[in-house]
């Protein structure tokens with residue numbers, strides 16, 4: 001019998017790799033996973049921001065390290081993942097969080113924004129999953145992969161989000177395919193759909209004014225990065241061993257408006 005209810009959700013002795021953890025939602029996820037006992041590897045293009053975040057977690061008594069990875073660059077992903085595996089062993093959890101949110105109206109859309117968005121939002125989660133799942137399979141201890149998509153997929157979309165929404169919809173296909181191929185290794189793959197979260201990326205996204213359904217206020221208000229982090233903790237916890245290929249919205253009730 002478990003003697004403590006938090007044991008199934010604890011991550012002590014496990015490594016969790018969070019992309020885009022220098023700020024915004026990724027920082028919230030990194031904080032919650034570190035508080036659950038994980039050694040969190042914060043991977044970000046913004047190396048200084050990742051270091052600042054890792055340092056503040058370490059100063060608070062948690063375990064965290066920073067690594068600079070450009071998710072738009074396959075070589076950078078491969079080198080970064082190899083370094084993490086060499087230094088800390090195979091991660092238990094990978095959270096593919098980093099994403100670009102710039103907008104262009106469909107009729108003015110460019111392939112440049114489409115390609116940039118897909119390289120970070122879709123191609124990088126594929127490459128990260130491949131690299132980290134290889135290490136997980138070799139370590140033979142199972143694992144957790146969590147992709148961060150968006151409530152844009154269930155209705156809270158803004159004008160200008162064709163590239164963004166398409167890049168996030170593709171993550172559902174990636175999750176389904178990777179969940180199937182990784183199941184025999186005890187690795188689960190799930191997807192979170194955050195709703196409105198006030199972050200540097202959401203506030204600073206370039207493009208025309210965001211109109212449309214996403215302007216509605218969620219009944220519970222906007223989420224914090226920690227709200228996404230606590231849902232992430234559940235899905236990457238040992239307790240969630242029977243949950244794979246699932247999609248969970250954390251949107252403050254947006255979907256019922």
Ligand SMILES: NC(=O)c1ccc[n+]([C@@H]2O[C@H](COP(=O)([O-])OP(=O)(O)OC[C@H]3O[C@@H](n4cnc5c(N)ncnc54)[C@H](O)[C@@H]3O)[C@@H](O)[C@H]2O)c1
Nearest residue numbers: 020022024025045070071098099150196197199200201202
């Ligand atoms: N904020 C929201 O309301 C919201 C809603 C739904 C989904 N999301 C999704 O959640 C995730 C995080 O969003 P956020 O609002 O915190 O974003 P953010 O822009 O505030 O943070 C994203 C992080 O990713 C990093 N990053 C960007 N490009 C990178 C690259 N090439 N290589 C490595 N790191 C890179 C940035 O430096 C930054 O630290 C994204 O995938 C986003 O699409 C956000």
